[in-house]
Amino acid sequence: WRWKLRTGAHGVSGNDSSEPDIYSESEGCPGGDSFAFGEDLELNHFDGLPFSSRYYKLIKERKTLPVWKVKREFEDALAKNQMVLVSGTAKTGRSTQIPQWCAEFCLSAQYQHGMAVCTQTHQQQAVDLALRVADEMDVNIGHEVGYAIPLETCCSADTVLRYCTDDMLLREMMSDPFLEHYGVIIIDHVHDRTVSTDVLLGLLKDILLQRPELRVVVLAVPPMTNKLLNRYGGVPVISLEASRPPEVVHSNSGNKDYFYSALRLVLELHRSKEDGDVVVFLASAEEVHCAHSILRKEGTRLGSNLGQMVPVVLCPGQGGLLHVLTEQPSSKKPRRVFLSTQQGEDMWWAAQSVNFVIDTGVQKKMVYNPRIRANSEVLQPISQCQADVRRQLCGPTGTPARKCFCLYPEERQLPAENSPQILESNITPTVLFLKRMEIAGLRHCDFIDRPDPEGLMQALEELDYLAALDDDGNLSEIGIIMSEIPLDPQMAKALLASCEFDCVSEMLTIAAMLSAPSCFLEPPAGMSHEAALCHRKLQHPEGDHFTLINIYNAFKQSQREQHFSAEKWCQDYFLDHSALKTAEAIRSELTETLNRIELPISEPSFGTKANALNIRRALLAGFFMQIGRDVDGSGNYFILTHKHVAQVHPLSSYGAQSHKMGLPEWVVFHEYSLSENNCIRTVTEISPQEFIQIAPLYFFYNLPPSESKDILQDILDPDGSKKCKDENEKTTTVISDGNSGCEVAVQTYDRCVIQ
Structure with missing residues (x-):
């Protein structure tokens, strides 16, 4: 990326409009990168510096985008309306060009009402778009154009256009409820229907009434645009002309065997020797990694005359993708097979080398059941929105072979929109x-x-x-x-409770480790036993939460060892270095938050009995709703809130391969999932007495009747509980049904539990 000189080396100062415009946008910059000293150059209105030759090269490319045809129409609509809807499919240029035009709109008002911000649903998307737009606007990333994603902000006081994730903009509203820092707000990828995007759209309707000068631009695909139009009424709609769709080939068979059908099709395309990379949309991350392993093995068996085939895992959050996707296709390079999921669809706005798309038509999603407070993994068909986006991902219009293979029948009715998260x-x-x-x-x-x-x-x-x-x-x-506190409410409450129990340092580590991706790597084939032995060295007898502290402390110690690399230490112990670095950053952010709101942070005392007791108390203060009891001594944990029975996850320190001293009777757990054989994850032993001391009594009273609840009641009030049972056995009232003359026995119960 080009970094402009920020000095007056060319004898040009500020935004002097008296300087003649020697080079028009359509003519380019004569003489390539060189120019005569003292020659007048066209100035960039955003930073007051002369445009570089790269700007003129990119402006020609920008004018070929479908969105450029509606530039004047969009600018007029933005000037006259508070809200504008832009409807178009992928690769029309809307996510790069419209935010720039909105920044120009803010500039025309001298930023009196604020700057422009554009939300994205994925972190890497926000970063890549900011880099590309800074290049197109001929300004420095982090100055006039910046981005803000969780744990990373690249902005300054000069920033006039900011890309950020939708959840980051929501968090900004904590200190700026009416978003008065912004003059134009662009909500991108509305069709993804994330919780944060839906909440933003819901709140912006009220904010627009409070701020008549504010402008909101919503970027959506056609089916979603119709729904928004019906909701917001007389809002102007700017429709973008879609590029010529590729040839679409449907499968006539069912997609029960979609996974292996997709892999077979990849190998057939490679044997055909047609140029171009392939992108395969699979249902889940597990399938992506499995497909990567299979294609790597199959690639070694292919004849050298077919050329090399390189499978690439492409998932949201993976850095450094922009240069990969913008590479021009070349017959000399190996064929790349990009493997992605439904969460990676919107990363392909810059793809140049993909000529083939294989769409399995299904996705695995986690659906939350509020009744049992658990997630379950379900296999669903994709929406028509997603199908349309995927079909537009093949390379540039005019490429000879552009095909989208849909592994489902053409007559199958897909849901029109994505289901709202x-x-x-x-x-x-x-x-x-x-x-x-x-x-x-x-x-x-x-x-x-x-x-x-x-x-x-x-x-x-x-x-x-x-x-x-x-x-x-x-x-x-x-x-x-x-x-x-940027944590889910239960973990935030546990962190607050740790201030009272003098274990803030340890709880910060637990919160960071549970907020970051899992630090445990999937061991290579044949290395499962070695990985289990390494993980066992880091296990703590008190439970999984304590094991996470052990791992983090050992990781920090490896960073301090001058003769040893932290990355090498992670590799030796089958741990994910990037996940631990993320946990380190999250912990730092949480520490700053506690300092900002002036909460005390106690000195670490991990390893003492008093500290272990305090950690359990703090955990129970937030997670008392997630308690299980081993009802038969074999690891069948009865969950008190909804009477389901679950097993401990195999990766737990209490897993079948790890425990030697027997399973604990009572546990607190972090997560319950129906998708992994009813597993509870991140488990730590507690005593029923600790639970009684910490859990609110009215929560305990509302627990459904069970043997486990009776045991707790005996601990809470042994005399009253015995008296209650005796009276319940005696108290039966006989009433008469006046209509039928029948007598009905009704059991009545005294409320003996403490409310």
């Missing part, structure tokens, strides 16, 4: 945020699809149990502090 996710964090926005004056969120009432009630109930709500249903002081 707000209907499939745990919305407790969202409800906490909206309660915070009520305090700030935003009292209404006009959802496109309203959350499920059961999920909403469960979220309010959970916040009430966590003491985040007062008697009137508003945020309590604890709830306000919890909303400041």
Whole structure:
């Protein structure tokens, strides 16, 4: 990326409009990179410096994009309306060009109403787009154009266009509820239907009423555009002309065997010797990695006359993809087979070398069940929106061979839109945020699809149990502090409780490790036993939460060892170095947050009995709703809140291959999933006495009846519990049914538990 000289070396100062424009946008810069000293050059209005020759090269490419045809129409609509909808499929240039035009709109008003911001649903997408747009605008990344993603901000006081993730913009609203820092807000990839994007759209409707000078631009694909148009009424719609679609080939067979059908098709395409890379959309990350392993093996068996085939895992969050996707196709290079999931569809806006798309037509998604507080993995068909996006990903228009292979029948009816994540996710964090926005004056969120009432009630109930709500249903002081901490409410409450129990340092580590991706690597084939032995060396007898602290502390120690590399240490112990670095960054951010809100951070004392007890107490303060009891001594854990039975995850220190001293009877766990044989993950032993001391009594009272609850009741009130059982056996009332003359026996119960 080109870095411009920020000095007055060419004798040009500021935005002097008296200087003649020697070079028009269409003519380019004569003489290549050289120019005569003292020659007048056209100035960039954003930084006041002369344009480089690369700017003129890129402007020619930009003018070939479909979006450029509607530039004047868009600018007029933006000047006259508060909200503008832009409808178009992938690779039309909307995500790069429209934010630039919005920045120019803000510049025309001298930034009186703020700068421009464009949201993305994936972190890497925000970074890559910011890099590309800074190049096109001929400015420095981090100055006039910047980005903000979790744990990384590349902006300055000069930034006039910011790309950020949708959740980052929501978090900005904590300190700037009406987003007064911005004059134009662009919401991109609305069709992804993330929770944060839906909440933003719901709140912006109210913010627009409060700020008539604000402009909102919504970028969506056609089916979603129709839904938004019906919702917002007389909003102008700018329709982008789609590029010529590729040839689409459908499969007539069912897609039960879609995985191996896709791999066979990859090998057939490679044997055909047709030029171009291949992208394969599979259902899950597990399938992506499995396909990568299979194609690597098959690639070694292919004849040298076919050329090399290189499988590439391409997933959101993976850095350094932009240069890979923008490479021009070449017959001399090996054929790359990009393997991705439904979360990677929008990363292909810059792809140049892909001539073939293989679409399996299915996706695996985690769907949250509020009744049992658990996620389950379900296999679903993709939406028509997704299918249309994938078909547009083949290389540039005019490429001889551009084909999209759909591994499902043409007559299959796909859902028109993506299912909203707000209907499939745990919305407790969202409800906490909206309660915070009520305090700030935003009292209404006009959802496109309203959350499920059961999920909403469960979220309010959970916040009430966590003491985040007062008697009137508003945020309590604890709830306000919890909303400041960038963690889910249960973990935020546990971190707050650690301030009371003097174990903040240890709880910061646990929170960071659980927020980062899993640090355990999948061992190579034949190395499972060695990996298990290495992981066992780091296990802590107190449980998985303590093991995470062990791993993090050992990682930090490896960083301090001058004669040893932390990366090498991770490799030796089959741990993910990038995941541990992410945990380190998250821990640092959480520490800064606690310092900002002036909460005390105790000195670390990991390893003492008192510290272990305090860690368990802090965990229970947030996760008392996630308690299990081994009912038969064989690892069948009865979950008290909903009576389901689950096994400990194999990677746990209590897993079948690890425990030697027997399984604990009572445990607190971090996560329960129905997709992995009813597994509970990240498990730590507790005592029932600790649970009784920490859990709110009214939560305990609301637990469904069970033997485990009776055991807890005996501990809480042994005399009253015995008396209660005796009276329940005696108390039966006989009443008469006046209509039928029948007598009905009705069992009545005294409420003996403490409320």
